[in-house]
Amino acid sequence: MRHKAATAVAVLGLALVSACGGSGAADGTIEITGLDYGFAGVPETAATGAELTFINDSEAEFHEMVVFRVADGEERTLQELLELPEEESESLIEFQGVLVALPGEDGFNPEAEGTSVTLGEAGRYAIVCFIPQGADPAAVEEAMAGATEGPPDLGDGTPHAFLGMAAEFQVEE
Numbered sequence: 001m002r003h004k005a006a007t008a009v010a011v012l013g014l015a016l017v018s019a020c021g022g023s024g025a026a027d028g029t030i031e032i033t034g035l036d037y038g039f040a041g042v043p044e045t046a047a048t049g050a051e052l053t054f055i056n057d058s059e060a061e062f063h064e065m066v067v068f069r070v071a072d073g074e075e076r077t078l079q080e081l082l083e084l085p086e087e088e089s090e091s092l093i094e095f096q097g098v099l100v101a102l103p104g105e106d107g108f109n110p111e112a113e114g115t116s117v118t119l120g121e122a123g124r125y126a127i128v129c130f131i132p133q134g135a136d137p138a139a140v141e142e143a144m145a146g147a148t149e150g151p152p153d154l155g156d157g158t159p160h161a162f163l164g165m166a167a168e169f170q171v172e173e
Contacts, residue, residue: 025172034063037163045170051116054099054107062137067096067117070124122173129165133157
């Protein structure tokens with residue numbers, strides 16, 4: 001799965017521009033917080049149709065929250081899926097959405113101009129951050145403001161997902 005596809009989605013978009021329910025699953029709006037390097041607020045289970053929002057609590061790192069559903073019957077760990085070549089992992093996941101956030105800011109979808117990701121059908125889900133360690137938030141901010149042509153150079157640091165910024169949860173009806 002590597003980081004190229006999801007990072008490209010977020011970066012291209014940037015260049016262009018808990019309540020508990022009766023089932024015990026979190027529903028309504030679920031606030032996820034990005035940390036250096038992890039996620040806080042990830043429920044064990046969430047209800048279909050719940051909305052994920054994202055806040056970047058870092059003082060220095062740019063973060064994203066890429067949300068995807070893992071194919072039914074797939075039993076490999078999230079770490080194993082992340083280590084697969086992109087060509088192999090593409091058939092094992094279904095992209096749900098992405099929210100990006102500069103340090104200390106709320107997340108937004110750079111392509112749809114939204115501020116949440118809606119969870120789809122029931123199943124196994126994951127959230128990850130593919131931004132490389134040390135990516136310059138100022139370069140990202142310049143690209144978002146249209147001050148540079150094309151996506152920003154995020155460098156070649158270790159993707160945050162491989163530093164612990166990856167989490168799983170179940171979505172239930």
